[in-house]
Amino acid sequence: MGSLRVTVHNSATRNRFAAVAATTALLLGLTAACGSSGGSNSGTIHVLVYGDAANKVEKQIVDTFNKTSKVKAVLDTIPGADYQQKLNTIINTPQAPDIFFNWGGGSIAPFAKKNLLLPLDDMIAKDPGLKSNFLPSVFNTAVVDGKSYGVPMRGTQPVLLFNNKKVLASTGLNIPRTWDDLINDVKALKAKGLTPIALGGGDQWPSLMWFEYVFDRVAGPDLFQKALAGDKSAWASPDSQKALGMLKQLIDAGAFGSHFDSVKFTDGGSPALLAKGKAAFELMGSWEYSTQQSNNPDFAKNDLGYSAFPTVSGGKGDPKDVVGNTNNFYSVVKKTRHPDAVAAFLRLMYSDEFVKAQLGIGNLPTTTNTANFLSTSASPDYSRFQFDLVKAAPSFQLSWDQAYPPAAATPLHTAVQKFFDGKSDANGFIQAMQSLSNS
Amino acid sequence: MSSLSLAAVSGRRPKERRAGIGVTRPGFAWAIPATLFFLLFAILPLVLVAVLSFTNWDGVTAPHFNGLANWTKLIHDPVMTQSIWLTLVLTVLGIVTQTPVSILLGVWAAGPQRNRAVLSAIFFVPLLLSATAVSVLWRALLDPNFGIPGQLPSLFGNGNLLGSQAGSIAVLTFVGMWQFTPLHALLYQGGARAVPQVLYQAAAIDGAGTVRQFFHITLPQLRNTMITSMILMVVGGLTTFDTVLILTQGGPGTDTTVSAYYMYEQGFKEFDFGAGSAIALLLVVVATLISLAVVRLSGYDKMRSTAEGI
Numbered sequence: 161m162g163s164l165r166v167t168v169h170n171s172a173t174r175n176r177f178a179a180v181a182a183t184t185a186l187l188l189g190l191t192a193a194c195g196s197s198g199g200s201n202s203g204t205i206h207v208l209v210y211g212d213a214a215n216k217v218e219k220q221i222v223d224t225f226n227k228t229s230k231v232k233a234v235l236d237t238i239p240g241a242d243y244q245q246k247l248n249t250i251i252n253t254p255q256a257p258d259i260f261f262n263w264g265g266g267s268i269a270p271f272a273k274k275n276l277l278l279p280l281d282d283m284i285a286k287d288p289g290l291k292s293n294f295l296p297s298v299f300n301t302a303v304v305d306g307k308s309y310g311v312p313m314r315g316t317q318p319v320l321l322f323n324n325k326k327v328l329a330s331t332g333l334n335i336p337r338t339w340d341d342l343i344n345d346v347k348a349l350k351a352k353g354l355t356p357i358a359l360g361g362g363d364q365w366p367s368l369m370w371f372e373y374v375f376d377r378v379a380g381p382d383l384f385q386k387a388l389a390g391d392k393s394a395w396a397s398p399d400s401q402k403a404l405g406m407l408k409q410l411i412d413a414g415a416f417g418s419h420f421d422s423v424k425f426t427d428g429g430s431p432a433l434l435a436k437g438k439a440a441f442e443l444m445g446s447w448e449y450s451t452q453q454s455n456n457p458d459f460a461k462n463d464l465g466y467s468a469f470p471t472v473s474g475g476k477g478d479p480k481d482v483v484g485n486t487n488n489f490y491s492v493v494k495k496t497r498h499p500d501a502v503a504a505f506l507r508l509m510y511s512d513e514f515v516k517a518q519l520g521i522g523n524l525p526t527t528t529n530t531a532n533f534l535s536t537s538a539s540p541d542y543s544r545f546q547f548d549l550v551k552a553a554p555s556f557q558l559s560w561d562q563a564y565p566p567a568a569a570t571p572l573h574t575a576v577q578k579f580f581d582g583k584s585d586a587n588g589f590i591q592a593m594q595s596l597s598n599s
Numbered sequence: 600m601s602s603l604s605l606a607a608v609s610g611r612r613p614k615e616r617r618a619g620i621g622v623t624r625p626g627f628a629w630a631i632p633a634t635l636f637f638l639l640f641a642i643l644p645l646v647l648v649a650v651l652s653f654t655n656w657d658g659v660t661a662p663h664f665n666g667l668a669n670w671t672k673l674i675h676d677p678v679m680t681q682s683i684w685l686t687l688v689l690t691v692l693g694i695v696t697q698t699p700v701s702i703l704l705g706v707w708a709a710g711p712q713r714n715r716a717v718l719s720a721i722f723f724v725p726l727l728l729s730a731t732a733v734s735v736l737w738r739a740l741l742d743p744n745f746g747i748p749g750q751l752p753s754l755f756g757n758g759n760l761l762g763s764q765a766g767s768i769a770v771l772t773f774v775g776m777w778q779f780t781p782l783h784a785l786l787y788q789g790g791a792r793a794v795p796q797v798l799y800q801a802a803a804i805d806g807a808g809t810v811r812q813f814f815h816i817t818l819p820q821l822r823n824t825m826i827t828s829m830i831l832m833v834v835g836g837l838t839t840f841d842t843v844l845i846l847t848q849g850g851p852g853t854d855t856t857v858s859a860y861y862m863y864e865q866g867f868k869e870f871d872f873g874a875g876s877a878i879a880l881l882l883v884v885v886a887t888l889i890s891l892a893v894v895r896l897s898g899y900d901k902m903r904s905t906a907e908g909i
Binding site: 276570 | 657658659660738739741742744758759761762847850852867869870871
């Protein structure tokens, strides 16, 4: 009897164990099943984009494509700032998309070097329009080691020198055309007790924009290209020293005030300085305009001025050169099973429908036919100014923190901030730049 | 089977009663889901991180072993050394600033005063806000142009709070204090409520005033609560991350790059998961050692009651 009970008890335990184990296995199986969905099944291409308001246009283009194509496109979005991390996680797995959004330059160079991307040169040979319909200075951003890896697919965002027209008028100053004008304006504004230039130093990348422009004006685009290609001596060159000296001069003149480290662009701090007339200038990407439109609509409408970056006399760079975010790009994963469908999809990126839709949501596309539709833009003058600037630019330098691979972005930002704070001198900055990893 | 087992159980009822626990106590099987969960999501990742710390992995191509390269790099990395110091400084500052305030608040909130419940509810509001919301809020409040420092230049100077190491550490400590004091005050409130009233009554008869009662009865009685609170503060301090991410991003320069933030930078911003894993493992080791030390030194492991002899 006793032995019977023990047996029964044991078998009950065993059954209970089996039930628990089965439940656990089922749960694990479910989670595993979730992980294996997606990927490029036969007959579809997956298009992965950064999830935000612009997805409206991407969705529209995908629908247009699916109307005529046998291979259907599926739009996947990754919302928020984690895009690059998630992309990095899936790019070399069966879940990888066929076509994906990126920023060109350093955001795809590591993938290209690991042979994960499809060079588009064969497609371009078959259909030269895939290259010739885009502004060259923009298209070049997605060229890695001489091969084309991307097609522009959103709007360009050049960096411009914004100003508060009212402040300039009340102080009797003009928009600076040269570096010397800028220094004089800074001194005059400082004497009036204003912060001459608003700077969101807490974000770090707004300070970097000053380096990008001054280096380009002084040395031309080659210095940075050489450095990016691995020639570390470029950073120690006399031109580099001169550019750093000019930046130092500007900082020491009090151009940015004394507390820019506690101010950010991203939380609205520096745009408010400009809008409220506490500062006269801000160097910022073209999105300053839409930021001001939503935060300070009256200011954006009446008093927000903009101009190209001042020239530097004796500088080697073309005064028409621009820096900023050239555009976003669609790149293609090497493993795609439908390269022809992909090519057909990419051809839509210079269609009239695409250009009109992008202008409609406030983006400025960089196709050659964009000029025909500029009058349909929400702010035609502003769009035309930017488009002409970018079109005329011999060089459009991608922001340094995006031209370098992601691994270099943090040390680069740190070096920039230390230089602006006076915690490191020109030599300290040069050393920091020389130790950046460019692969 | 059920009828069999029923019969078996009913047949042995008297003995079962005595043994009691034998039937009702859940078997090990019940612990399996939790154990599996723990193994899968705590132990396994820890082991993987340990393995990864000896590899070079960008998250894209396969990781390959590079021996001690990550570790030698870390040892010679001034930012790493600094980050450990910063983490310890922030932890100690957190304990030093939060403990007195939360003891006072908690003991006060344990009392019978009028309006106490309403005021306590207000004091505990920060507890309901996420660290991100708290950081964003204080970032705006401390804006040098449009925030409090802009209105009080006599107190804040030029308002460049986040432009220096000392200023940034002060801000991080202050925001941490604002955010976490309510939690610890809640712990102390519970602890103070549990102090037997007879002690106060006896002390009152002996002529001890409020202050004396506080120092000679309340504080000693709160010893175990203090240790609990302190361990929470140590763990929280060592893993400080969200406030740094939003308030300072490790800056100015690398002046507030604490270990947890440095780990994030290496792993998820620079895609150097090997180095990130090494930092993570180092953090686990340091945190474990400190927790052990606190437990040992405080006698928490013996769990001696504060109510002995009452």
